[in-house]
Amino acid sequence: MLYFSIRDMENLIEDLKSKVLKAENRVKGVEARSALLSYTNLELNDALNFLSGKTQSLEASLHQTDNAKIETTKKLGIRIKVIADLVLKLTIKRERLQKQISSLTIENKISTEKFWKSEKQDSVRATSRIPSGEVLTKSAARYQANKLS
Incomplete structure (x- = not known):
């Protein structure tokens, strides 16, 4: 019986050794996976930090672009108002000039009608003062009329 007990104990010890060996192998596998996960986690953290910095840079650039866009919009509004005012002034000036x-x-x-009326009257007066037989052109009649006046 002692022999069986010893044999059982030896089997138990062998069985436990086998289980310990399996457990050690599992621990080694888990440690290897843990090391791989740690390395992967480190790489992911580096990538996250890089992308976070890139995101901050892009957000700053977007903010700067938005500010520039707002400033440009304000300047455009002012210029549009100035142009509209100039167009209005030109329209008013054009209407005044047309009037x-x-x-x-x-x-x-x-004035032209008055001039031609006076020319006809001067012509009639001038021909009445010209000595008989002379015929004067209009310009000569005018000269003669001015001379006589």
């Missing part, structure tokens, strides 16, 4: 041209045209027409 002046119209009134000057009417005034010129009236």
Whole structure:
């Protein structure tokens, strides 16, 4: 019986050694996976830090671009207002000039009519003062009329 007990104990010891060996192999596998995971985690953290810095840089650039866009929009608004004011002033000036041209045209027409009326009257007066037999042109009649006056 002692022999069986010893044999059982030896089997138990062998069985336990086998289990310890399996456990050690599992631990080695887990340690290898843990080391691999640690390395992967380190690489991912490095990539995360790089991308985080890149994101911050891009956000700063976006913010700067937005500010520039807002500033440009303000400047454009001011320039559009200035151009609109200039267009309005030009329109008013054009209308004023058209009125002046119209009134000057009417005034010129009236002056021309008065001139031709006076020419006809001067021509009639001048021919009445010319000695008999002489015929004068209009310009000569005018000269003669001015001379006599």
